[in-house]
Amino acid sequence: MSIETQPRSVSQTQQYEKCGWQYYLQRVERVTPRPAAWSHHGTAFHSAAEAFELSGRTLTVKDVVELFSDSYSASVSASLAKEPNTDRWLSANGTGSEDIARRYHLGQAQTARYVEWAQEHQPEIWATPAGPLPLAVELEFMVELGGVKVRGFIDQLTVEPDGSLRVRDLKTGSMKSKFQLETYKTAVEKIYGVEVNRGDWYLAKRGGLSRPVKLDQVTEETVGERFAVMDAGVKRGDFPAKPGFSCRFCDVSHACSFK
Known part of the structure; x- marks a missing residue:
């Protein structure tokens, strides 16, 4: 499937808006990105939390931490096989090798904290009326917004008292996207016909929830417009470079002439 015809996503749209040239290098030229331990950290945390929720919260802290450890180690090992020089790895704190080790232990602690928090505070996860999963955890969707096919995965949908x-989106890093929550709200309402008025983030760094985000005024037209603008830009081959501070965290900057 070509880049012009493939479904869009929140991450694609935000990447294009942040720097069209990064989008081009990564998704059109297919430049091999530099690895980063933070990516493996986030993926492993999500996998462990998903397994815990789908077990009906019956897995123990030890079980879930072990799932994180196995997932993190496997994905880091796979990346090391492709790029063994950890000096070339992206890192926001120390060297690449230091960051790999630090995030292994940090992720274990954050995973244990999630289980403890969920057992005490997590509301009921919504049971989907149909689909491959019994609960709305890592719930896949495909929906048309602004005339554009949009695909994504929702970390969690929980049931409010009313x-x-x-x-809910789970975050191991600092970046939070209101547009992500807005897209999820719009997709869920359009597909399932249920009401979604709020969203939030589980912040692994803090071991708890963010303040709730009001979504009741979000419209499909507003959300769809951002996807439509991005989709049109890609189809006409318009990939504007926006060099700046974020270049230091760009995983394809080694192939960029604008950095």
Whole structure:
């Protein structure tokens, strides 16, 4: 499937808006990105939390931490096989090798804290009316917004006291996207016909939830417009470079002439 015809996503759209040239290098030229331990950290944390929720919260802290450890180690090992020189790895704190080791232990602690928090505070996860998963955890969707096919995965949908749903995204890093929550709200309402008025983030760094984000005024037209603008830019081959501070965290900067 070509880049012009493939479904869009929140991450694609935000990457294009942040720097069209990064989008081009990564998704059109297919430049091999530099690895980063933070990516493996986030993926492993999500996998462990998903397994815990889908077990009906019956897995122990030890079980879930072991799942994180195995997932993190496997993905880091795979990246090391492709790029063994950790000096070439992206890192926001210390060397690449230091960051790999630090995040292994940090992720274990954050995973244990998630289990403890969920057992005490996590509301009911919504049971989907149909689909491959019994619970709305890592819930895949495909929907048309602004005339554009949009695909994504929702970390969690929880049930509010009034019967409406709340969208939740799990974060191990600092970046939070209101547009992500807005897209999820719009997709869920359009596909399932249920009401979604709020969203939030579980912040692994803090071991708890962010303040809730009001979504009741979000419209499909507003969300769809951002996807439509991005989709049109890609189709006409317009990939504007926006060099700046974020270049230091760009995983394809080694192939960029604008950095």
